[in-house]
Amino acid sequence: MVETDELFIRDDPIFVNKELLEINHLPDEGRIVGRDEEIKLLANAVNPAIFGQSPSNILIYGKTGTGKSLCAKHVSQRLVDAAGGEGVTAAFAYVDCAQDTTETQAVQTIASSFNGPETDVNVPDKGISTATYYKRLWRILDESYDVVLIILDEIDKLADDAILMQLSRAGEAGKLTDCKIGVVGISNKIRYKDRMDERVKSSLCEREFVFPPYDASQLGEIMEARRDAFREGVLDGGVIPRAAALAAREHGDARKAIDILRYAGEIAQSTGAERVQEGFVTDARKRAETDRFRELIRGSTPHSRYVLHALTVLSLNEPGTDGFRTTAIYDLYEEVCRQDGAESLSLRRVRDLLKEHAFLDIIEQSRHSGGSAEGSYTRHRLLEDPDVVRDVLVDEV
DNA sequence: TTTCCACGGGAAGTTAAGGCGG
């Protein structure tokens, strides 16, 4: 036990184990809720690996917070353990493609995570060519493993398909002699497959799974499993059901549901309330949304925000419309620029900025055509709550 | 059918900022 220092308050009146509500906290085995079927199917697809045979390559789709990464990691870990029991040396690597967007960065991450002290291969952080990273990766794999799984999370954030091509053909091309590779791609864009190279598509998508959003009762269970984060009896009975209902109605995103729960606790903390009350949930949701959105647009350029600002104003003025066309947004955008004393960018550039927002799922684009001499055009619809966007944009100045 | 029009987006070029070896 750690010695207690009287100077600091150690008795948090609300939380006892707040880590349980942090985003990177992974539940233990058996605490994964409502994904039994998915886990079984995933396990089935990679099952050959425990005998040292090639596992199927997998593509997992599903919106954020549906447990994709969680299940992929969970199944991979169990596979590695099970294979060990059969005398097969297995391992898995996890790559967050949002962080390693280029081919080189991704290979580097894979190679260094498989590399151990027992190999005589050195994988430097940088300084060698992509081809060299591959060569070293193949050597590490052949020397140390019978079979490996490579999880590529947020695979749609990759700049190109090159690494998928390399990984999927490593065996055929004779780069690897002993080791087998299984690739687990994770994407939250259902349409990701459409723009994949045909050759990659056929080999990578041997098995596909779609993870549905969680429903209210599952979200409730997920939060219930983290009740230990709070001091006993502090959490009012209505809080979790209310948060679950709210989260299920909007997105079915477990991560957001847990965020809501944490913020509700923080609101109780900061207002000095003794208990976390059901009434805190609404505010907690708003804070969760605001924080998440702030994070999403953190580091974006001023003009990127002006464009968003323009679309937000339009959405607030005419709620319920199915979107606004590019030129309407551009006109208002120019106005926003003038108010801010900034020179406006070209229409061409604004089109690209809108596309970037669409990529981040901040807005949704749809093509339309028709009208006299109007040809085809794009409509843009804000996916976020306009009030949240406005709040973030306003105090971000 | 052809013409017309506003729009979409590819290609190539410019500029400023930042990292890197010497």
Add this chain to the structure above:
DNA sequence: CCGCCTTAACTTCCCGTGGAAA
């Protein structure tokens, strides 16, 4: 510290698109 190279952000030019009107 300097020259060299890469990258991000943005522009300019221009061709393709698709339905309505001629």
